[in-house]
Amino acid sequence: MSDGNARAPLSRDRVLSAALRIADVDGLQAVTMRRVAADLEVEAMSLYHHVRNKEELLDGLVESVVGEVLTEVGLAEAAASPASGDWHASLRRRCLMARTVMVRHSWAPGLIGSRPTIPAPLYLYFEEILAVLIGGGFTYHLAHQALHSLGSMALGFAQELFNPADSGGQVDEGAAEAELAAMAERLPHLTTMVAAELHDHDEDPLGWCDSQREFEFTLDLLLDGLARHLQTGPVRDRTER
Amino acid sequence: MSDGNARAPLSRDRVLSAALRIADVDGLQAVTMRRVAADLEVEAMSLYHHVRNKEELLDGLVESVVGEVLTEVGLAEAAASPASGDWHASLRRRCLMARTVMVRHSWAPGLIGSRPTIPAPLYLYFEEILAVLIGGGFTYHLAHQALHSLGSMALGFAQELFNPADSGGQVDEGAAEAELAAMAERLPHLTTMVAAELHDHDEDPLGWCDSQREFEFTLDLLLDGLARHLQTGPVRDRTER
DNA sequence: TATGGTTGCCTTACGGCGTAAGACTACGAC
DNA sequence: GTCGTAGTCTTACGCCGTAAGGCAACCATA
Numbered sequence: 189m190s191d192g193n194a195r196a197p198l199s200r201d202r203v204l205s206a207a208l209r210i211a212d213v214d215g216l217q218a219v220t221m222r223r224v225a226a227d228l229e230v231e232a233m234s235l236y237h238h239v240r241n242k243e244e245l246l247d248g249l250v251e252s253v254v255g256e257v258l259t260e261v262g263l264a265e266a267a268a269s270p271a272s273g274d275w276h277a278s279l280r281r282r283c284l285m286a287r288t289v290m291v292r293h294s295w296a297p298g299l300i301g302s303r304p305t306i307p308a309p310l311y312l313y314f315e316e317i318l319a320v321l322i323g324g325g326f327t328y329h330l331a332h333q334a335l336h337s338l339g340s341m342a343l344g345f346a347q348e349l350f351n352p353a354d355s356g357g358q359v360d361e362g363a364a365e366a367e368l369a370a371m372a373e374r375l376p377h378l379t380t381m382v383a384a385e386l387h388d389h390d391e392d393p394l395g396w397c398d399s400q401r402e403f404e405f406t407l408d409l410l411l412d413g414l415a416r417h418l419q420t421g422p423v424r425d426r427t428e429r
Numbered sequence: 430m431s432d433g434n435a436r437a438p439l440s441r442d443r444v445l446s447a448a449l450r451i452a453d454v455d456g457l458q459a460v461t462m463r464r465v466a467a468d469l470e471v472e473a474m475s476l477y478h479h480v481r482n483k484e485e486l487l488d489g490l491v492e493s494v495v496g497e498v499l500t501e502v503g504l505a506e507a508a509a510s511p512a513s514g515d516w517h518a519s520l521r522r523r524c525l526m527a528r529t530v531m532v533r534h535s536w537a538p539g540l541i542g543s544r545p546t547i548p549a550p551l552y553l554y555f556e557e558i559l560a561v562l563i564g565g566g567f568t569y570h571l572a573h574q575a576l577h578s579l580g581s582m583a584l585g586f587a588q589e590l591f592n593p594a595d596s597g598g599q600v601d602e603g604a605a606e607a608e609l610a611a612m613a614e615r616l617p618h619l620t621t622m623v624a625a626e627l628h629d630h631d632e633d634p635l636g637w638c639d640s641q642r643e644f645e646f647t648l649d650l651l652l653d654g655l656a657r658h659l660q661t662g663p664v665r666d667r668t669e670r
Numbered sequence: 671t672a673t674g675g676t677t678g679c680c681t682t683a684c685g686g687c688g689t690a691a692g693a694c695t696a697c698g699a700c
Numbered sequence: 701g702t703c704g705t706a707g708t709c710t711t712a713c714g715c716c717g718t719a720a721g722g723c724a725a726c727c728a729t730a
Binding site for chain 1 (some may be wrong): 718
């Protein structure tokens with residue numbers, strides 16, 4: 189009998205996009221060689237013809253998201269300003285745009301932070317940011333510090349201590365509140381703060397931390413600080429103090 | 430024959446400190462139930478009488494380091510100032526002190542960032558910091574933002590993109606340089622920057638990024654920014670713009 | 671058209687992981 | 701002495717990543 193339904197041939201791209209889909213839907217911990225293979229209706233070992241090992245698959249995943257950041261930021265930047273020299277606005281736009289990509293792939297920050305190697309597209313991305321800084325009058329030295337200070341914000345995420353979404357697992361929202369309530373008398377300021385902030389955001393206890401606003405607040409803190417450094421003098425350093 | 434060398438009884442503390450020792454010496458990935466048990470000259474399943482499962486063991490590890498931060502910061506703070514009201518200096522001291530603890534346990538930042546739950550000691554630590562902020566005149570709202578902005582710096586580490594030490598694995602230092610060199614013509618600013626910074630730090634290519642100075646630079650950027658927010662007016666917000 | 675290498679997928683198997691189930695041992699209370 | 705009970709060990713299961721090698725289809729060459 190003729191084999192009418194020959195499967196599409198595997199390829200590195202098909203493997204990576206299957207892995208990315210799994211990570212988006214079921215979390216990063218669901219990305220196993222067997223699972224990726226199963227989704228492609230193939231045996232696990234077949235993947236190794238297109239990916240050296242699992243590490244390389246994870247690297248590929250990171251490259252995918254960084255690539256996504258790169259293109260989306262590029263598009264947004266091209267649309268926004270016809271090459272205006274405003275580094276502050278440009279960087280702000282870039283970080284916020286990158287953040288929309290990271291929100292789509294909530295597992296990415298954790299993965300990026302734990303990877304031992306720097307994926308190639310990231311160099312390109314930082315080159316762009318660096319170009320913006322230099323174009324804005326930064327010395328290479330200050331720009332270097334700026335890159336470090338912005339850190340993960342350049343890629344659109346902040347180090348959230350104990351971020352549930354990172355690992356893709358389930359989270360017990362109530363447990364945290366319960367534990368805080370249990371220690372309430374030892375945590376007077378914390379409980380007051382939570383109560384005060386909850387009051388502002390009447391109800392919606394899950395959303396009383398507005399990640400977006402906090403991200404922008406910190407981002408502006410950093411950008412404004414850098415701007416002040418830029419005015420103060422290009423060579424000014426604060427190793428002293 | 431009499432059993433002269435009866436083993437010391439197991440306990441949650443002994444399990445945790447064995448795990449912590451393994452993490453410090455061989456990296457976090459070496460912390461497996463079997464390995465911890467072996468170091469205690471015991472079988473893996475015996476650990477489960479003192480620790481519910483591996484997750485709880487990792488939580489215990491986090492609690493250990495946070496506890497270490499808590500006591501060391503407490504000691505340093507008590508010694509430094511007889512309750513001076515200088516929030517800026519106090520926070521700076523705390524973050525830098527916390528950092529010395531994190532440097533001792535290079536696996537801790539990665540673990541803390543990936544844990545799904547907040548360990549109890551961390552509440553105590555943030556309560557202290559919050560008290561300092563409120564004592565310095567912060568509103569609860571601004572203090573809340575400040576906690577988020579400081580983020581991991583309060584615990585003594587910054588989100589280093591692609592930090593090799595986090596995972597405790599070996600790192601190919603040369604590979605990064607090689608890759609950068611290979612893309613040199615597409616990365617004019619980056620290569621210029623690396624060259625310039627390398628020149629300042631004559632030789633020592635591994636150390637041309639001075640983590641300590643970068644940490645302090647970013648920390649001061651944030652603290653100075655917060656101080657300005659405090660002066661501008663306690664209720665001032667920048668959700669607009 | 672025959673052939674032999676290459677490519678791509680599959681099968682089997684190994685060692686390591688976390689841990690469920692349950693047996694064995696030692697000890698303290700009655 | 702007997703019996704619960706707590707702590708340890710044994711065995712085993714189902715995951716994981718992946719090494720080794722088999723097999724079928726294709727494709728350039730003779």
